[in-house]
Amino acid sequence: MGVYLMLFFWSYSPPLGLAHSFLEGTAEMVLRVKNPSMWRSSIVLVSVLFGCLMSNILSLNSAAAETVKLCNYTSYVLEAATAVQDGNASQSKGWVRMFPGKCEAAPQAPSSGAELFVYARSLKVHAGDVQNFTGAERFCIRNDANFEINGRRECRMRGYVAADFSPAEYSSKKNQIFFSESYNFNRKQAQVAGAQRLLSDIGYEIGVIDGFAGRRTRDSLKDFQNKNDLKQSQTITQNLLAKLFEKAEETSKSRGLQLCNDTPHLVWSAIGFVSKDNFITQGWLKIPSDECIRAINKSLLDRYYFVYAEAVDKQGKLLLQGGKPLIWGGTFNLCTKPTRFTIEGRNECAEKGFDKTGFMKIDTGKEQKWIMRFE
Incomplete structure (x- = not known):
């Protein structure tokens, strides 16, 4: 298997850091960061494995049209989607x-001659920002439900969300894609780390999530x-992880910024907040009619x-209402x-190629959870 060079992008979420994925038993990688300020890197498949939490799908061993397995060796509960070109x-x-x-099993596997792409992300049961395993190939997804979408263009115009998938490369030995992070957990360590993270999400003081079951x-x-x-059991099973997940999911409902769409229309939203003395804006968040989403997933x-x-x-x-756009904004x-x-x-939004948009300023007082309704 020759050298495979691929550009990719990832999202950053301090202090958890970035996440990367690798193919176990097929090839190894050396990571070279070209421009950290732009969060862009190159991966070369060579002989040494190390990394600092990158996000990418490196390669896939599979016979055409066979079932593809997605393996989670991270401390997060993940959900994944595939795309075929x-x-x-x-x-x-x-x-x-x-x-x-x-x-x-992956949602789909390509037939002979087709290309496979993969995207994965952590669930919002975990406190903090969502961890994305992404690439640079854009396909359409739905955030709010399972989906099967034909075509990859004009996602938002069709009511979908665009997501950046990573390509999967083929050889003839294995049919598994592994998701991992910088600790490079094995299967059992990933289970321990998963329990540690879910316990932390529930409110236990765990300390470092390292995959070792200390005192x-x-x-x-x-x-x-x-x-x-x-x-009582000291063995961390999938059943125990499921119980921890249920409790963490219940706990997650008591934190964060929730946006609710009480209109009969589809609403797209953006949020802004202060991080390290600087303003951050994020969008777009799709909110179907009569539904709510958690825009900020932490207290x-x-x-x-x-x-x-x-x-x-x-x-x-x-949408125009009374001849005016139906928007919720302000002067900030x-x-x-x-x-x-x-x-x-x-x-200097315009100078940077962005739009200047007026946001509402929300005073949450000392509340750890806030609900904003669009009516």
Whole structure:
């Protein structure tokens, strides 16, 4: 198998860092960061494995049209989607959920001659920003439900969300894609690390999530099992991870910024907040009619947050009501752009190629959870 060079992108979420994925037993990699400020890197498949939490799918060993296995060797509960490109035709499909230390069948596998692409992300049951395993090939997804979407263009105009998938390369030996992070957990360590992260999400003081079941981890598991009438066991099974997940999911509902669409229209929203003394804007968040999403997935530690939203018609165009666009905004200007974005800073938007957009300023007081309704 020769040298395979691939550019990719990732998302950053301090202090958790970036995430990377690798193919076990097929090839190894050396990571070279070209421009950290742009979060861009190259991966070369050679003879040494090391890394600093990158996000990418390196390669896939599979016979054509055989079942592809996605294996989660991270500390996060992940969900994944695949996309197939066959000439000019393409289709994306998801989701499949993967617990730490578990492999699951991919949503689809390509026929001979077609290309396979993969995208994965952590679930919002985990506190903090979503960890994305991404590439540079854009396909359409749905955030709110399982999907099977033909075509990869004009995602937002069709009511979908665009996501950046990574290509999977083929040889003839294995049919598994492995997702990992910088600790390079094996299967059992991933299960322990998954339990540690879920315990932390519930509220236990775990410390470093390292995949080793030390005293603090064992004591926390014992306490969790006692409080939930579970049989005492020091073995971390998939069943125990599922119980931890249920509790963490319940806990997650009491934190963050929630946006609710009480209109009969589809709404797209963007948010703004302060991070390390600088303004950050993120978008776009799809909010179907009569549904809510969690725009910020952690306890609200700051007092002020910023929100902008706009309703669109069935063609994806800005909806007019009484001759005026149906938007929810204000006078606090932040930078946005028409496609999905994360933008740092609020000055000189136009000079940087962005739009200047007026956001609402929301005063949350000292609340750790806040609900914003679009009516």
